[in-house]
Amino acid sequence: MMMKKILTLLFTGLALNTFAQSDALKQKVAAKADAIEKKIIEWRRDFHEHPELGNQEFRTAEIIAKHLKSLGIEVKTGVAKTGVVGILKGGKPGPVVALRADMDGLPVPERTDVPFASKIKAQFNGEQVSVMHACGHDSHMAILMGVAEVLAGMKNEIKGTVKFIFQPAEEGPPFGEEGGAELMVKEGVMENPKVDVIFGLHINSQTEVGKITYRPGGNMAAVNDMKITVKGKQAHGAYPWSSIDPIVVSAQIINSLQTIVSRNLDVTENAGVVTIGSIHGGLRSNIIPEEVVMMGTVRNLSKADEAMFIDRIKTIVTKTAEAAGATAEVKIPFSVHYPVTYNDPALTAQMLPTLQAVAGANNTLLNPAVTGAEDFSFYQEKVPGLFINLGGMPKGQDPLKAPSHHTPDFFIDESGFTLGVKALTNLTLDYMNMGR
Numbered sequence: 001m002m003m004k005k006i007l008t009l010l011f012t013g014l015a016l017n018t019f020a021q022s023d024a025l026k027q028k029v030a031a032k033a034d035a036i037e038k039k040i041i042e043w044r045r046d047f048h049e050h051p052e053l054g055n056q057e058f059r060t061a062e063i064i065a066k067h068l069k070s071l072g073i074e075v076k077t078g079v080a081k082t083g084v085v086g087i088l089k090g091g092k093p094g095p096v097v098a099l100r101a102d103m104d105g106l107p108v109p110e111r112t113d114v115p116f117a118s119k120i121k122a123q124f125n126g127e128q129v130s131v132m133h134a135c136g137h138d139s140h141m142a143i144l145m146g147v148a149e150v151l152a153g154m155k156n157e158i159k160g161t162v163k164f165i166f167q168p169a170e171e172g173p174p175f176g177e178e179g180g181a182e183l184m185v186k187e188g189v190m191e192n193p194k195v196d197v198i199f200g201l202h203i204n205s206q207t208e209v210g211k212i213t214y215r216p217g218g219n220m221a222a223v224n225d226m227k228i229t230v231k232g233k234q235a236h237g238a239y240p241w242s243s244i245d246p247i248v249v250s251a252q253i254i255n256s257l258q259t260i261v262s263r264n265l266d267v268t269e270n271a272g273v274v275t276i277g278s279i280h281g282g283l284r285s286n287i288i289p290e291e292v293v294m295m296g297t298v299r300n301l302s303k304a305d306e307a308m309f310i311d312r313i314k315t316i317v318t319k320t321a322e323a324a325g326a327t328a329e330v331k332i333p334f335s336v337h338y339p340v341t342y343n344d345p346a347l348t349a350q351m352l353p354t355l356q357a358v359a360g361a362n363n364t365l366l367n368p369a370v371t372g373a374e375d376f377s378f379y380q381e382k383v384p385g386l387f388i389n390l391g392g393m394p395k396g397q398d399p400l401k402a403p404s405h406h407t408p409d410f411f412i413d414e415s416g417f418t419l420g421v422k423a424l425t426n427l428t429l430d431y432m433n434m435g436r
Contacts, residue, residue: 022433025157026357026426032150033421040146040421041414043067045116047138051105051131053122054169055179057082060103060141064166067145071152073164080183081173084166087193088151090158094432095196098163098189098383099424100181100376101137101144102170108134111408125175134410136203136392141166143201143390143420150425159432161193170375172336181375190382197347198385199427200376201420203392206399209416211391212359212423213367216348218270218301219387220341223373224310226332228253228294228317230281232324237286244325246292247281253320253328254279254294260312265305272309273299273371298332299371301340339377344384351386354430358422372405386427390420 052060061082068075068086076085082103109130110118120131148164165184173179207213230250235243257274265272274296281292298313300306314330321328356364367389376387392412393402403409
């Protein structure tokens with residue numbers, strides 16, 4: 001009995017010491033992150049003022065590579081066209097943890113009243129467009145550069161290797177080009193050294209600054225775009241009985257596609273979306289055309305739902321056309337496919353205490369699934385991953401009135417950046433210190 005008490009006290013003491021060391025480490029990380037807050041904001045503002053589109057992030061990549069090299073980090077450039085990868089080998093053996101930030105801006109004209117607003121224009125699919133960091137990728141890069149600086153300053157304490165992935169073209173490459181996470185993976189970013197786990201974050205303009213949100217399992221949707229071509233028989237608009245009207249058939253198809261969500265999807269389990277965003281057919285008011293072309297997007301939160309949606313779309317489109325005497329072809333995916341952004345449930349549960357310790361339990365919130373998509377999912381197909389959201393909305397603002405992502409008025413409160421640095425840094429160190 002006495003020996004049992006001694007062992008209990010011993011293990012309790014070791015546990016308390018472990019937590020004490022963990023607290024001390026978090027305090028050290030916090031102090032380092034706070035000390036470089038001004039630099040992080042300056043990096044972000046520079047990126048914001050000089051955005052670059054996917055596969056064109058040359059200036060951006062140069063700045064990132066220069067910073068990583070200044071920290072003594074091994075750097076590889078030109079990955080997946082303009083991507084930058086940094087490798088920091090810790091002073092002790094351990095797992096390889098990857099951290100990812102995306103680099104590209106969007107073809108969106110900026111309307112915000114900030115002194116560092118973008119005035120950049122660039123070529124996008126053959127057109128001259130205004131460019132803006134309207135999704136927060138400038139913030140992601142600045143935060144990860146800060147994480148690199150903090151961890152490089154603690155190199156001897158790191159139990160493993162950190163791989164910093166600065167990825168181009170998350171919003172998709174120019175038409176006809178490869179790019180983004182899919183190309184990064186294809187070019188071996190998850191190998192040499194082989195990555196064990198990956199963490200990433202996305203700032204959110206409608207989540208209050210100081211908060212972190214997360215979700216195990218399907219966090220963001222798989223996306224497939226589709227092209228539907230309906231072919232009928234052309235005729236004069238005055239004599240519709242002489243035609244097989246592809247416009248009427250297309251209307252029936254559009255309406256019927258909505259029944260997939262309302263009648264085929266178990267909405268108590270997951271959400272799903274079928275949207276037709278473009279329809280083209282005909283040239284004159286009095287001519288029934290021979291052909292109609294539609295473009296759309298499909299969103300799902302599980303592989304099973306994705307497969308079911310694709311099967312139902314093909315059946316509805318082809319059989320609706322057939323019933324009218326027309327023909328129809330579906331190409332899905334047509335040009336874009338991102339898998340489900342799937343947060344490994346075991347990893348999420350394992351790392352949740354880290355997020356709560358960094359942000360506070362009351363500020364670490366379970367979020368609903370999102371039908372937007374993220375190509376971070378390509379990394380998660382290779383290794384367990386956790387993708388979190390970081391608050392970027394000014395405190396006290398109504399989320400329903402805050403400008404959303406991908407809009408000219410998109411705005412981020414920079415006071416939340418150091419929380420992002422602390423979150424990614426502590427996720428890395430705590431995972432390594434769990435004895436893997």
